[in-house]
Amino acid sequence: MPSTKKAAITNANRKILLFNKPYMVLTQFTDQDGRSTLKDYIDVKDVYAAGRLDRDSEGLLLLTNDGKLAHQIASPDKKTAKTYWVQVEGSPNESDLDKLRKGVELKDGKTKPAQISIISEPDIWQRNPPVRFRAAIPTTWLSITITEGKNRQVRRMTAHIGFPTLRLIRYRIGDWTLDNISNGQYRSL
Numbered sequence: 001m002p003s004t005k006k007a008a009i010t011n012a013n014r015k016i017l018l019f020n021k022p023y024m025v026l027t028q029f030t031d032q033d034g035r036s037t038l039k040d041y042i043d044v045k046d047v048y049a050a051g052r053l054d055r056d057s058e059g060l061l062l063l064t065n066d067g068k069l070a071h072q073i074a075s076p077d078k079k080t081a082k083t084y085w086v087q088v089e090g091s092p093n094e095s096d097l098d099k100l101r102k103g104v105e106l107k108d109g110k111t112k113p114a115q116i117s118i119i120s121e122p123d124i125w126q127r128n129p130p131v132r133f134r135a136a137i138p139t140t141w142l143s144i145t146i147t148e149g150k151n152r153q154v155r156r157m158t159a160h161i162g163f164p165t166l167r168l169i170r171y172r173i174g175d176w177t178l179d180n181i182s183n184g185q186y187r188s189l
Contacts, residue, residue, distance in 0.1 A: 026038070092162075142158075
């Protein structure tokens with residue numbers, strides 16, 4: 001009987017793509033409801049998303065044909081750091097942020113401590129549609145680094161301390177960043 005076993009992934013046949021996922025794109029290649037998917041942007045065969053990035057989030061998504069690498073990136077046990085640029089409604093102070101630095105209790109358990117700082121608004125692409133703007137309520141940009149990936153974790157963390165997320169962009173996964181990758185484009189490594 002012929003073997004159906006796939007060839008082992010080596011440095012020669014490993015595929016790694018860094019994709020700057022636009023807002024409202026699903027991190028899968030098909031959708032029965034006709035929504036925008038990775039297929040609309042990526043023409044490389046046999047690669048799959050290593051982890052998730054919600055449809056309403058933007059930024060760095062790593063795709064690969066290497067299952068071990070994908071597991072390493074997505075598994076909470078491996079503690080791959082992921083950095084997000086987060087625009088929140090309101091102006092959190094250091095005591096608000098300290099709660100996230102220590103970990104907060106969400107419905108599915110306490111989060112691990114996050115690295116967090118207030119940053120200047122990053123030089124990024126315009127989102128379509130734009131984030132809602134309310135003149136009476138300021139917004140603040142944060143850099144948040146976590147090593148776990150609970151469902152919608154960053155959004156739930158900022159809401160927990162009273163500052164809802166308006167825009168979420170994943171900037172870094174491990175040592176890989178969004179640098180020099182335009183929104184909707186990808187780079188092969």
